Amino acid sequence: MNMDQVIAKEIKLLLTISGLSKGVVSIINSWLDSNFKINGRYGWAQLTLITCEGTGGTLETGLQGAVAMELYALAADILDDIQDQDNNDLPWRKVPPAQAINLATCILVLSYKALSTISNRRHFEDVSNVLNQMGLQACDGQFQEFLNDGKEKISLEEYFEIIKKKSGGLTASACKIGAILGDAEQTLVNQLGKFGLTLGLMSQIKNDFHDFLNIETKSDLVKGRKTLPFVYLLYVLNEIKAEELKRLSSLASIGPDQFGPKERGQLRELVVNEGTIHYCSVIYEMYKQRAKDILDGIPIPEKRKEKLIQLVR
Amino acid sequence: MNFDNIAELVHELAKSPNRSSVIIPEFKSFREITNCELNAITKVFSKEELSSNALAARMSPTLFWF
Numbered sequence: 001m002n003m004d005q006v007i008a009k010e011i012k013l014l015l016t017i018s019g020l021s022k023g024v025v026s027i028i029n030s031w032l033d034s035n036f037k038i039n040g041r042y043g044w045a046q047l048t049l050i051t052c053e054g055t056g057g058t059l060e061t062g063l064q065g066a067v068a069m070e071l072y073a074l075a076a077d078i079l080d081d082i083q084d085q086d087n088n089d090l091p092w093r094k095v096p097p098a099q100a101i102n103l104a105t106c107i108l109v110l111s112y113k114a115l116s117t118i119s120n121r122r123h124f125e126d127v128s129n130v131l132n133q134m135g136l137q138a139c140d141g142q143f144q145e146f147l148n149d150g151k152e153k154i155s156l157e158e159y160f161e162i163i164k165k166k167s168g169g170l171t172a173s174a175c176k177i178g179a180i181l182g183d184a185e186q187t188l189v190n191q192l193g194k195f196g197l198t199l200g201l202m203s204q205i206k207n208d209f210h211d212f213l214n215i216e217t218k219s220d221l222v223k224g225r226k227t228l229p230f231v232y233l234l235y236v237l238n239e240i241k242a243e244e245l246k247r248l249s250s251l252a253s254i255g256p257d258q259f260g261p262k263e264r265g266q267l268r269e270l271v272v273n274e275g276t277i278h279y280c281s282v283i284y285e286m287y288k289q290r291a292k293d294i295l296d297g298i299p300i301p302e303k304r305k306e307k308l309i310q311l312v313r
Numbered sequence: 314m315n316f317d318n319i320a321e322l323v324h325e326l327a328k329s330p331n332r333s334s335v336i337i338p339e340f341k342s343f344r345e346i347t348n349c350e351l352n353a354i355t356k357v358f359s360k361e362e363l364s365s366n367a368l369a370a371r372m373s374p375t376l377f378w379f
Contacts, residue, residue, distance in 0.1 A: 155317070156316035156317055156320060157316060157317070159316075160316060232320055235317070235320055236320055236321065236324040273327070273328075274327060274328075275323045275324045275326070275327025275328070278323050278326070278357055278358065279319070279320055279323045281357045282319060282323055282350075282353045282354050282357045283314075283316070283319070283353075285353040285356055285357060286314060286349065286350065286353045289349065289352075289353065
């Protein structure tokens with residue numbers, strides 16, 4: 001069995017012994033399937049396992065933590081989408097919010113149930129701490145984001161603080177959990193946590209940039225969400241151009257009638273001419289270099305680092 | 314990482330891409346910018362003219378879960 005099949009089997013077993021009704025299990029399975037289309041098959045579990053194996057652990061020792069991470073990330077995605085009223089095409093956005101919240105809670109509990117099967121008590125406690133801290137940080141970051149939605153602008157520093165808590169927190173935790181289950185020393189766990197944090201920041205910068213120009217499916221610009229391109233532009237633009245950006249954002253929020261090809265072109269021009277692409281690219285490059293430096297400084301054999309290196313190649 | 318300083322320098326360079334040999338030393342003389350930050354900026358600006366598509370290609374997902 002390959003890694004995917006092992007993870008799938010473990011999740012199936014967890015659902016079977018959960019006592020949940022067939023209907024609920026069926027919906028959770030279909031939601032897991034939809035998530036695969038977005039994030040890749042068991043991406044979070046795989047990141048956890050890659051780190052576990054990198055630190056000398058095995059598929060078996062990392063499996064429960066990997067499944068917990070996968071389920072936790074799915075629950076977080078669902079709750080995030082409901083709170084942000086985002087990604088309307090996903091199945092959890094097509095059912096009443098009360099049902100989606102209920103099932104997200106169920107998935108979150110399943111995540112903890114997966115953890116409870118870790119036999120090594122120290123590992124269990126350490127992984128639980130990481131997961132709890134991640135959840136608290138993500139809630140805190142999300143709440144800051146709500147507050148920022150009402151502000152005209154935020155600083156670049158504030159933007160990065162939030163994405164560290166949200167996207168960075170998830171990837172950092174996946175790596176930390178993998179390292180803990182690989183029985184790594186605390187120093188190594190922390191180093192891999194930093195590596196994971198950096199991966200999450202890179203991912204968020206990329207997503208922010210793509211979503212900013214993807215008016216049809218994403219609501220970031222429409223809602224004036226403080227994504228990196230938006231925060232950067234409001235920081236560097238002079239008053240007239242900043243007003244132009246706000247005007248375009250406001251037209252986009254009215255709908256496609258007001259935000260046609262002409263306005264789209266104006267936005268694209270503003271983005272390109274004012275260095276948005278360059279800025280996102282520079283910050284992305286810097287984090288990529290930082291991730292490589294962290295890996296270089298990690299005292300594990302090169303061969304075991306290979307899969308981690310591939311993540312930032 | 315000083316995000317503000319990087320933003321200001323990148324903005325200046327984007328507006329005047331042919332003046333990098335003047336802008337960078339001038340910027341360095343009164344603002345703090347590390348070698349690591351400068352390396353990343355130089356790397357990005359030394360590439361061919363960036364379009365949104367070019368950036369999208371360079372920021373391609375490094376793995377399935379991205």
